[in-house]
Amino acid sequence: MALKLKLDSTKLYVLAVSGGVDSMVLFDLFVKHNLNFVVVHFNHQKRAESILDHELVESMCTLHHIPYHYIKLKIKNGNFQEVSRNARYKNLEFIAEQYHTPYIVTAHHLDDLAETIMMKLIRGSNLLGYAAMQEVTHIDKFIYLKPLLNYSKEEISLYQQTHQIKFYEDHTNLEDTYSRNRVRHHLIPLLKEENDVLTHLKNFSKQSYLAASYIRKESNNFLSKDLSFHLSSFDALHDAVKMDVISLIFESLKIDKTFKKIETILAQLKSIKPNINITLNKHYHMIKAYDFVYIEHIDKNKTRNDENCLMISHNKVDLPKIWVELCYNKLDFPIQLRKRKPGDRLSFTYGSKKLKDYLIDKKIAISDRNNLNVVVDSSGTILWIPGLYLNETLGSEHKIYLSIKE
Ligand SMILES: Nc1ncnc2c1ncn2[C@@H]1O[C@H](COP(=O)(O)OP(=O)(O)OP(=O)(O)O)[C@@H](O)[C@H]1O
Known part of the structure; x- marks a missing residue:
């Protein structure tokens, strides 16, 4: 089956190419579709042979006269997968800005989508999280595109073989050290044996995304900019929106949230006690004062106002x-x-x-x-x-x- 891209040749794209099979196939498709693009490759400096990925991607860019950006990352602390992903996106946005384009493209595919959904289900998330990823996502002024999201790994590998696309396999992708790899190597193959799980997970993602977007629109309409609201209006909302309003408050304050935390807050708001002070984290309280609910910043330096006279x-x-x-x-x-x-x-x-x-x-x-x-x-x-x-x-x-x- 041929892989087709629904992209516009008048636009400029920033394409992230790791040197792995998926992004090398996407690179080839970009060239064949005569698209206008620049390439960014990141070296995480974790494997001695990373330099080979860089050399491969660079040589392909030279061959096709594509501007090439090579960025070395050094991740010292934290969850390597998460920290390196964030660093990649930050740098991709920086480069997109330099080229005055909003478009950032990655080679995620249907198996990536299925894996991410399973990971989210295992670790716990919310409806938007279970939707995992979409072909087009707007984040601030950037537009993230995943043109291979409707194609499976099998279809991409078939294209690679047919067109003899060069790539390097990252051997850490084969190890089971990361739980994502265990889901990829054990869980997904097992589910695939049972049914057409990729299609079903794709549909699940789409429906979750649509429902989550609708609910989020309602929450945004409801919640004021300073994150306060009246309980009497809150009580009139659908339970799904109530839950999302609390989620949105956590997200706006950049506080980690769990389903349990959200449920606890909903129960406290429902209680007959007229005055409640709910600690969200060490910086913020949610105050319920009769019908009014608002967020208070815990300011340790706050002193009593002695100016009154x-x-x-x-x-x-x-x-x-x-x-x-x-x-x-x-x-x-x-x-x-x-x-x-x-x-x-x-x-x-x-x-x-x-x-x-x-x-x-x-x-x-x-x-x-x-x-x-x-x-x-x-x-x-x-x-x-x-x-x-x-x-x-x-x-x-x-x-x-x-x-x-x-
Ligand atoms: N080191 C990197 N340099 C540039 N882009 C990257 C890099 N790592 C990941 N990406 C981008 O993010 C996408 C998803 O990353 P993921 O880690 O799932 O892919 P991969 O298995 O490392 O590589 P590939 O998708 O090319 O086979 C990649 O398809 C690629 O577009």
Whole structure:
């Protein structure tokens, strides 16, 4: 079967060629389709013979007058597969930018897709993760293309043999050290014996991708830029969207997420407790304050705002923005400004009430309660809580003006 590419000869492509069979076949197809492209090869400097891959790719580029970029990577720490993949993509994007093109092409094929889906299922992921990869993916300003994604490894190998394409086999691909190789060498062949698993996994990927994209669109519409939302609107969402909204919050904050973490948060949001503080990681909390849910950055250097000051005046001249006119028969001076204390009570014309109960009635979030400014006279009578309460039981004989800077 002939391999066909659905690419445009007026565009410029950045093609990643490892020197392995898949990317050498794709290189050959690019030449045969007269496409306009540049090649990038990475040497991970892990195998002594890596230089042979470079020499092969370079010689093919020279033969066909294709611009060639050779990049040596040195991966020191972390998961080699993941770190090297990220480094490759970062460099490919850099080169695409130099050529003013958004197109980055790799030689992933149908067996790669099947392997990735199985790996994701084994390790756990979300719906978008299970979709694994698509022929076309937009990431920021770049467009990643995988033109061989509909072809199996068998079809690609057949093309290589028929056209005598030169390539180097990376011997680490044959080892079972990496779990991906174990899936490739044992699991996929076993599944292939049972059924046409490649086609079924391809369909699974497509359906997961479509469903995940639709749900993500709903989540993006729902969640505000600062990642806050109202619980009453959240409750009206479909469960699939609820789950994705929490996923999206984790992704936006660049925090690793698990299915279990997401389920725990959903349960906490559903609980009847009106005030909850959920730790997402050491930098972020999710705060549920009655109907409102928002993200708070844990700022270790945050200190109490001591800038507030209380001014007392008998006339209104020059009072700053927040002020109150207080009429009283008797006040015990001096007047103080402080934070709330256990046992604080508020006076009303109908009687008195614990401040704590009043804050609950007014649905003031726990995190805001300790920030309130409380103005008291020296007998402990609460006179004013800016924005919340004014003591109107003191009479009308004298007037003072209290103001507070914020
Ligand atoms: N060292 C590399 N240099 C350039 N591109 C690479 C390199 N490694 C991987 N790629 C790109 O990423 C794609 C997928 O990588 P993967 O590791 O699955 O392939 P491979 O088995 O190493 O090589 P090939 O796909 O060429 O047989 C490759 O087809 C290629 O386009």
